[in-house]
Structure formats: C-alpha cells, structure tokens
Amino acid sequence: MRLVTYNIEWFSHLFDKNDQLILDNKPSGRHGVDRYTQGVSLAHVFQTLDADAVMVIEAPNTGRRQRTVRALGAFAAEAGLRASEVISGFATDTHQEIALMYDPAVLSAEHDARSSKEAPRFDTRFELDLDTDSIPEHVRFSKPPLELNVTTAGGKTLRMIGAHLKSKAPYGVKGHDAIIQRAIENRRTQLAQAIWLHRRIADHIAAGDDLILMGDLNDGPGLDEYERLFGQSSVEIIMGQDLTDPHAESLKKPRPGIVPSTARFYDEEKKRFFRACLDYVMISQSLTAYNPRWRIWHPFEDADCYADEVLREALLMASDHFPVSLDIDLT
Secondary structure, three states: OEEEEEEOOOHHHHEOOOOOEOOOOOEOOOOOOEHHHHHHHHHHHHHHHOOOEEEEEEEOOOOOOOOHHHHHHHHHHHHOOOOOEEEEOOOOOOOOEEEEEEOOOOEEEEEOOOOOOOOOOOOOOEEEOOOOOOOOEEEOOOOOOEEEEEEEOOOOEEEEEEEEOOOOOOOOOOOHHHHHHHHHHHHHHHHHHHHHHHHHHHHHHHOOOOEEEEEEOOOOOOOOOOHHHHOOOHHHHHHOOOEEOHHHHHHOOOOOOOOOOOEEEEEOOOOEEEEEOOEEEEEEHHHHHHOOEEEEOOOOOOHHHHHOHHHHHHHHHHOOEOOEEEEOOOO
C-alpha cells in the first residue's frame, strides 16, 4: 500500500464556485504559474505517485457553495486517478482544508472525531498555559486535524490523522520587534497544537490502535533559533516515544551533512530559495513490522525524480511542497 501526504499550494484557486476545475492561462495561487500549468502538473504528479491514498493538505475550499469532496472528485476524474473517493472533516475559514483521496478497492475511511479528558475534539478549544502565568490560554486549530477510522480491503483497521499545524511565520507585521513578538506568539500556539495532537495520539496508543499521522507540521528539530526558548520542536513533541518517521529522526541527530527537505520557498529579499523539512508520515511503533519505506519526492534531492525531466518540472510547478510517500505492507 502506498500512502502519501501532499501540501498543495492554493489548490482552491484551480476551482470555480461550482467546484469545476479551471485550466486556463490566468494566474494560479502559485507565483508565476498559470492555472493550466499547475493543474496539468498536479495531474502528472498524482498519476506518477499512483497512491492508494493521498492526504491532501491545503485541499480546495468547503464554504457556502463549495465542497472539498466535490472539487477533489472532479480533479480525480479529470486526472484519471484510482484514488477517486474523497473524505474531509471539519471545514475551516481558511480555504485550506484537509482531505483524504483514496482508492475504494484498497481501503475505506470514515470521519471519526474523538474526544477525551486530556484531548478535546479538534474543532473545539484546548486550554493550556502557554506563558507560565498560571492562566490557561484558549487554543484552537484554524485547520482542525482530520481523524479517520480506516479499514483495508483485507480487513485490517487503523487510525489515520491528517494535520496542518499553525505556521510560525510572522505574517502581517513589520519591524524587528513586532516580527519577533509575532514569531514567538505563533510558535507558542503551534506548540500548544502539538501537545493537543500528541495527547490524542497517546489516547490511541494506549488503546492499542495502529496509527498513521500525515501532514504539514510546519516545524522540524533545529529549524530556527526560537526553538531554544521552548526546549523542543513541535515535531519532537508529537512523535514522543509513540511514533516514528526516519526524516524527522534524522533531524534530531548532529547534522554536519545534508538534511532532508520537503519544501522549497523563495526569499524575495535575498533572491534565493531556501529549503525546509515540514511534511511527515509518522507511524506507530506497532506498524514498523510491516516493512515501511519512506520517500520524499524532491526534484533536486531524489535521483529518480531529477532524472525524469517531465516529473521534475511538474513537481516544481505543482506546489512549493513535495509529496512524501510511505510504502507499507498492509493489505
């Protein structure tokens, strides 16, 4: 079975108000890329991945008229994908949903949001003292994680969570002090979301569930200088001792060499691209017995992706993130 997480930059810009795919020469949400080029590139990437299930991060919008499930269904039909069934969870106010596209011949999935004393349901609020003043702050997810109960065609059940944590980037402010303050506030919120998510994971592990966490965690060990203020990255908090992902594990080690990356962004001020490892497929220790193999489909770091010129260009045009796949012997 091949499972993929893929953050698609402004996927919603490729659909009209009736969730029909728009392929024309007008700008997409991607800088310098028109809607035809992004749409065709995404189709080629999805066809090449040929995944049994794809956790789409920043999926098309669900709103007053639009529906994520309908939009992704139209995309799957246009691209000829066998991952043609779609399920989403709680709608957001951001036009960036979380949804799972999957092949119904391989697995079935149902939205199954849970709640416990330690971890309330993800569409509610979480109370945690973020600044040690003994007064708990109320934390919410702008993009509530998607909790799924999954059953394979062979009858194996597992839990799957799609997540998109808050970005640490200090958007919307200018000036050195304001930027630092916003960055620290955003990291506090992100860490609270990570603790909330870890507690839900701990609930499942304690119940003996097999679990796969997929998505964009917007963080990685050693990614920025603010981490020293808080002691741990969000990725380390989420993984704890319960989950594993080789790319995340490699970031925790001394790193004199090249580290993995799943995203490539352009710094307008410095006129340079920079890289980051933000996207993960984490599995419970119970699933390590099923021969898991991870791969980041990075056009400049994966030799086969680079050698395939059409795929290389499609990956660059489709999104500023690259797919991360897990091949695992589940049936």
